[in-house]
Amino acid sequence: MRENYEAVIGLEIHCQLATATKIFCNCPNTFGAHPNANVCPVCLGMPGVLPVLNAKALEYAIKAALALNCTIAPLSKFDRKQYFYPDLPKNYQISQYDLPLATNGWLTIYTEEGREKRIGITRLHMEEDAGKLVHAGSDRLAGSSYSLVDYNRAGVPLCEIVSEPDMRSGAEAAAYAQELRRILRYLGVCDGNMQEGSLRCDVNVSVRPKGSSKLGTKVEIKNMNSFNAIQRAIDYEIDRQVAAIEAGERIVQETRLWEENSQRTITMRVKEGSSDYRYFPEPDLPPIVLTAAQIEAYRSALPELPRQKRQRYQLEYGLNAYEANLIADDRSVAEFFEAVVATGAEPKPAFNWIMGDITAYLNENKLKITEIPLTPAALGEMLQLIADQTISTKIAKDLLPELLSQPLAGTVKDLVAAKGLKVMTGAELEAIVTEVINSHPKEVEQYRAGKTKLLGFFVGQVMKRTQGKAEPQTTNDLIKAKLEN
Numbered sequence: 001m002r003e004n005y006e007a008v009i010g011l012e013i014h015c016q017l018a019t020a021t022k023i024f025c026n027c028p029n030t031f032g033a034h035p036n037a038n039v040c041p042v043c044l045g046m047p048g049v050l051p052v053l054n055a056k057a058l059e060y061a062i063k064a065a066l067a068l069n070c071t072i073a074p075l076s077k078f079d080r081k082q083y084f085y086p087d088l089p090k091n092y093q094i095s096q097y098d099l100p101l102a103t104n105g106w107l108t109i110y111t112e113e114g115r116e117k118r119i120g121i122t123r124l125h126m127e128e129d130a131g132k133l134v135h136a137g138s139d140r141l142a143g144s145s146y147s148l149v150d151y152n153r154a155g156v157p158l159c160e161i162v163s164e165p166d167m168r169s170g171a172e173a174a175a176y177a178q179e180l181r182r183i184l185r186y187l188g189v190c191d192g193n194m195q196e197g198s199l200r201c202d203v204n205v206s207v208r209p210k211g212s213s214k215l216g217t218k219v220e221i222k223n224m225n226s227f228n229a230i231q232r233a234i235d236y237e238i239d240r241q242v243a244a245i246e247a248g249e250r251i252v253q254e255t256r257l258w259e260e261n262s263q264r265t266i267t268m269r270v271k272e273g274s275s276d277y278r279y280f281p282e283p284d285l286p287p288i289v290l291t292a293a294q295i296e297a298y299r300s301a302l303p304e305l306p307r308q309k310r311q312r313y314q315l316e317y318g319l320n321a322y323e324a325n326l327i328a329d330d331r332s333v334a335e336f337f338e339a340v341v342a343t344g345a346e347p348k349p350a351f352n353w354i355m356g357d358i359t360a361y362l363n364e365n366k367l368k369i370t371e372i373p374l375t376p377a378a379l380g381e382m383l384q385l386i387a388d389q390t391i392s393t394k395i396a397k398d399l400l401p402e403l404l405s406q407p408l409a410g411t412v413k414d415l416v417a418a419k420g421l422k423v424m425t426g427a428e429l430e431a432i433v434t435e436v437i438n439s440h441p442k443e444v445e446q447y448r449a450g451k452t453k454l455l456g457f458f459v460g461q462v463m464k465r466t467q468g469k470a471e472p473q474t475t476n477d478l479i480k481a482k483l484e485n
Ligand SMILES: [Zn+2]
Pocket: 022, 025, 026, 027, 038, 039, 040, 041, 042, 043, 044, 155
């Protein structure tokens, strides 16, 4: 029956901007400090204090908006959103209402069928975060014996990014949230850590009969702290709503919580109409005025974004779409890859080594690619040594753990030589020894006449022909055996 319905999904994402200080005061913006350590009269909402906008927070919000293809408003302003809850010390939140910083953007996702799909972004606005309540003995206010409040988070700069209801499945919504986080991380404006709440996602889901253009009653879902949870919560909710409609029930407009343990959504609160937040302009902050020249300066300073990198990797480096997606996922990995290719290495082996053995090592040791001693230059040199058959892939794999864990003193070639890794033994070596002996009949005669010091001469000739790859002891033994035969 689900195939007779279409889901309509929109996301509201709150992301904490990674500034050093809060949005309207100088308190540190850090996670994990002792409760109420990062507070001052401004973020506690004491009477008579004045907020001052953090210029860095504005810069980060503008960068995010431009990277999301939004139009930046030449004039935007802050408003007070009134509501009463203990996590909000002023009893209002400074946010943006009718004149947000940016509107009308989009980003591109890849659907499960591998198609590109553009998801619209309605608006991006700035606001301050609220504090955090800790409920004793329960996850929620209801059922706890008492609650504590921590205002360290109050006043942390946020961007709220509202999408158009353009998504049709849990997978599309998860892909949208992932691409959004990827873009924010590329810009360095948000660390995107969902476990610590620096990226929080609320979802609106409704269903309607296929072919209908009328929207169904929407339900909001909260409390998902991974992309996987977003996908599963939405798919659960679509099934629940379809089943309810098929059973002749009415969908109630409400907010539901995703329960990770039971893998279902449960009612949190039923909305009766939209809340009246009594928005009015914030009188203590001047409007944000941006000239076209200022906006263009920000735009031209944007780094290359994930989508551009993916396209370039396919065109310039010949990677397929899957490979390009994979290596462009993280900016520092992508930059490492590009630096390796810049040394002259072939893109495909560079991709394989980075996404294979190197990524496995990083995951195993919980390290980032910027935290290991291996440099792009060293990896590039190693790939060159493989390409010109100085070393085998097997030898390179043996060499890699050292390159990953210890700083390289000289070149990779030095290391290969020092470790005697480029060995040559067996039939290959024996053939060269035979060749050397056959091409020096005079020296063979002298040796056989008693000038055994000439052994060194033959070893030297073999080493010369094998570029030092011959294993010394085996070489000695082989030459002796042949000369004394
Ligand atoms: Zn403060």
